[in-house]
Amino acid sequence: MCKDAGLDGKRLAEACGWHPAKVSRISSAKTSPSAEDIRAWCRACGAEDQTEDLIASLRAVEGMWVEWRRMERAGLRQAQEARLPLYERTRWFRCYSPGLVPGLIQTYGYTEDVLRAVQRRRVEVDDVADAVSARMERQRVLFEGQRRFAFLIEESVLRNALGEPDTQVEQLEHLLTVSALPNVSLGVVRTKIGRARMPVEGFWIFDTAQVNVELVSGYLTITQPREVATYADTFAALADVAVYGAKAHALIRAAVASLG
Structure with missing residues (x-):
């Protein structure tokens, strides 16, 4: 999604108002994103049409274990x-x-x-x-x-x-x-x-x-x-x-x- 939007981790962090380390932690699966994190990420990448599907997937994963x-x-x-x-x-x-x-x-x-x-x-x-x-x-x-x-x-x-x-x-x-x-x-x-x-x-x-x-x-x-x-x-x-x-x-x- 970031590549499609032409964003690297630093520019994505700036667009979301985050510290760059947060992008790194989410990208490497060290931190699970919240629903609001997903909304901000999709908004920054111009992919808001994917937001609800990604949030649904997140909730499914959370309920697996x-x-x-x-x-x-x-x-x-x-x-x-x-x-x-x-x-x-x-x-x-x-x-x-x-x-x-x-x-x-x-x-x-x-x-x-x-x-x-x-x-x-x-x-x-x-x-x-x-x-x-x-x-x-x-x-x-x-x-x-x-x-x-x-x-x-x-x-x-x-x-x-x-x-x-x-x-x-x-x-x-x-x-x-x-x-x-x-x-x-x-x-x-x-x-x-x-x-x-x-x-x-x-x-x-x-x-x-x-x-x-x-x-x-x-x-x-x-x-x-x-x-x-x-x-x-x-x-x-x-x-x-x-x-x-x-x-x-x-x-x-x-x-x-x-x-x-």
């Missing part, structure tokens, strides 16, 4: 409820989980163990009971409307529990029940030598519009079509090496048997 401490500062219930509109408008869900059973197919007891562990680790407010109820309420999308669900879990998830053996047995038996639903596909990615693809971070794909990734420090939202497509390709590759139906059920029942 949310730290857990910000999302959960008022407790876990609010974070659970905030996702409900996304689930209600989605018709095709794809989820890959390398560590835990996905939330939509968790039992009450399993969810309670998971959210209690989260609360102890990083949240001062103890509203776990309300957060569990909110997640259980969200599970109604499994049975409403014309929705499709494809879940992929690593085999280790079947033997990875935070709570008591009875809770894990209940959860595993629930997987058998849920996988029988006509709109649900449940695949188990076997743990074995020579796998074509190693595990990646867990993620959810909502239709073809959005991907969400839960990382150690925060919650990532991806909406750029090319990046969404990359996650879709990764999901497809993992789905190709997963087992389903009777083979998946055999793995689940073996995990139940191992718990006595």
Whole structure:
């Protein structure tokens, strides 16, 4: 934009009424511009027709990453409820989980163990009971409307529990029940030598519009079509090496048997 306007950093700073260092910091992405900074920059370059698009892009980027401490500062219930509109408008869900059973197919007891562990680790407010109820309420999308669900879990998830053996047995038996639903596909990615693809971070794909990734420090939202497509390709590759139906059920029942 600056080159098109015939401006270097110094002249742009003068036109905007800034110190030249500010132009340098924004250009090198060391400082994120405000909406007013974008307006001033576009005005100086004679590109005011681009202002609103650039501001919209800025806001999209700002919303991509949310730290857990910000999302959960008022407790876990609010974070659970905030996702409900996304689930209600989605018709095709794809989820890959390398560590835990996905939330939509968790039992009450399993969810309670998971959210209690989260609360102890990083949240001062103890509203776990309300957060569990909110997640259980969200599970109604499994049975409403014309929705499709494809879940992929690593085999280790079947033997990875935070709570008591009875809770894990209940959860595993629930997987058998849920996988029988006509709109649900449940695949188990076997743990074995020579796998074509190693595990990646867990993620959810909502239709073809959005991907969400839960990382150690925060919650990532991806909406750029090319990046969404990359996650879709990764999901497809993992789905190709997963087992389903009777083979998946055999793995689940073996995990139940191992718990006595």
